[in-house]
Amino acid sequence: MSGGFLFQAVVYLTAAVVCVPVAKRLGMGSVLGYLIAGILIGPFMLGFIGEEGGDIMHFAEFGVVMMLFLIGLELDPGKFLKMWKSIAGMGGLQVGITAAILFGGLWIFGFTWQAALASGLALALSSTAIVLQTMKEKGMMQTTSGKGSFSVLLFQDIAVIPILALLPLLGAQVHETGAHGHTLLDDLPGWLQTLAVLGSVGVIILAGRYLVVPFLRLIARTRLRELFTASALLIVISIAFLMESVGLSAALGTFLGGVVLANSEFRHELESDLEPFKGLLLGLFFIAVGASINFHLIAGNPARIALLVSAIMLVKALVLAAVGFRFGIRKDQLLLFFLGLSQVGEFAFVLFAFISQLGILDDDWTGIMMAVTAISMTVTPLVLLVNEKLLMPRMATGKAEPGPMDSIDEHHKVILVGFAHFGSTVGRFLRANGVDATILDSDSDRVDLLRKMGFNVYYGDATRPELLESAGAADAKLLVTAIDSPETNLRVVEMVQKHFPHLEIIVRARNRIDAYELMDLGVKNIYRESIDTSVRMGVDILRKLGHRAYSLHRAAQRFIRHDEEAMWKLAGERHDKGKYITRVREEIAIQERILNDDRHYNPSASDHAWDSEQLRDATKSKPRKDNENR
């Protein structure tokens, strides 16, 4: 029952828009919401979509590819190398042991050894999409369980490649080109295939480093936002295409591409451009998973499937628990780690399809295994929900697990927007005092230059909440805007107040009028760019006329204070007078008020400290005993 593209789009989007908020409201997370939406509109419930669910899934797998690109972006090569030990160690142990146990179990269960081995390997993999999405949503990526999960998932994504290579060797039939893997290289001899694979990895690294960044700079200079988005998509899709055509995992390739670009100034801009696409595609993917669950099959054999699902998840969980414990994950974090990764992942769909084509497993079993996979994925958010609501509170360790590994703050506390002459001074001063701010600037040439000098600068338009989001606004403490254009400054302030109300805003204002507009927005920390400098100039002029430095120093501070007080006072009165006077008229009116105020301002009033003349006058008129202690 498909009524054309628009109808399908309406069905999918309606399902998502209805189910996800409900699921979130019930505390279940968006993944379960999408899955339920998929089940609802699938062929076995409302029947809005039929068998094309599978095709949609293939298309939507691209969400996973994008997610890995984005994950790669957040992981520069240095960090990646540091994590290598836990990736290889935890991931290797988990995949190896799980596959071995499942192989044994299935063999005893009556599978041929080839089928048991192939299935065991496929079932050992977990779902990157579900786990990472859930972890990100709950903000657990930086916890020990989050990092552990990430390591294991990354290893699994890499392991898919050798598994795919191994499967044909297990095949009973002669190698046919399957739906998955018609690659350009099939007709080439083995060594050339290997060479091509290595070559394309090299291409990604080299192109990422020497081609993509200059290309993005060129695009950025056009100042067309949609062109940048198009370029971001082009990069990801090109990598995926290249990888698929040499028979590698597209997810792995884009992950690599992400890592290569993680050091570039476009990191945050790429992130914010791709984020919505990733989110939508992943949602679509989960809906497709939900829709593809074959309830007829389950209905025909409910006990067997239930048993299989629980047995497989149990085995996976136990192995993960042991591996996690071995690698120092403890208590509630360990619980989260092994429960979170206990499902069978989306790669199983691909692998079982391939296994079936190779004739290793018959159609019935393939269907059952697919169902097991889909069910285990659907169950995961429920398991995590149970964990969160019932098990975690009983662990009584509370949320904050002590230990240096946990809750590492990856982002900087200060976000500095605008790195022209004003912002750069602020940034340099902070840096000179050991505070490295995350810097955002919209001039790609300047960004390029500053990065060469070792500054932590990123390219992007700071009036977009997504860019601030990926720059770490959620974890930051202060947001400094030092942009030249007062209008842009105002827009940034309004956006930050709306989306990140927890950030304390510190703003550069060009002059008094700008300051008033910022005051109207409720900003407290306003810095007019010229006040300190012009007073300092006045100080030096007076000094050249023979005034004493220290007296001037005090007078200058007092004058600035007087000026700021006058500014706040006038800001209040400003609204009382007619709102229709123009800006220029207003400036003149204000100038007049200030000059009038200054006439009553006595720089030395209430300052008699160290004033010996006054003392002398007093002693002259009084008997000698008073005031002579000085």
Add this chain to the structure above:
Amino acid sequence: MSLKKILILFAHPRYEQSRSNRVLLSHVPRRSHITVRDLYEAYPDFDVDIDHEKELLAQHDIIILHHPFYWYHAPPLIKQWIDMVLEFGWAYGPGGNALKDKLALNVITSGGARDVYAHDARNRFTVREFLAPFEQTFRLCQVHYLPPFAVQGTHRLADAELEALGAQYCELLLKLSEPGFSHDAVNDYEFLNDWILNSPEKT
């Protein structure tokens, strides 16, 4: 032997209104072995340049802290200077021998006359007793601390009296810098003013 070099560290937050200090400073001989350092002019923001001050100390033999006697003590920049410049391991403590055997004294101006600084008078302590922290500070730095030179009762001093005191200050500086001067000669005086007045060469 060459002349002893004198460093005058002058500190007055309102110098423009201090008649007595203007007169005193105008009598400082303009000689190459006498350096006048106007601390409030150099450090209006109290950000004392430690290295520069240390270098100046190393170049001189006699350190004079010249300041008004506010609230029985020096103005705050003098304290800031002491806190920042007289570093551990340089001025005192292990290896802190940079100032060893130099001479130091306070030159003060006070509104109160000499006779109110006595045990039975209104200020209850002598000037020398009020200066005890300076004495001990310099002793810790292995510096010989000399009696103060004081211009007191400044509010009541006539211009001519002040000029005379200025001339004494000038004479003091010249006598201190003589190659043969030894601190033993002045230790027993309460004020160096008395040493100058009693000295046989006085004209």
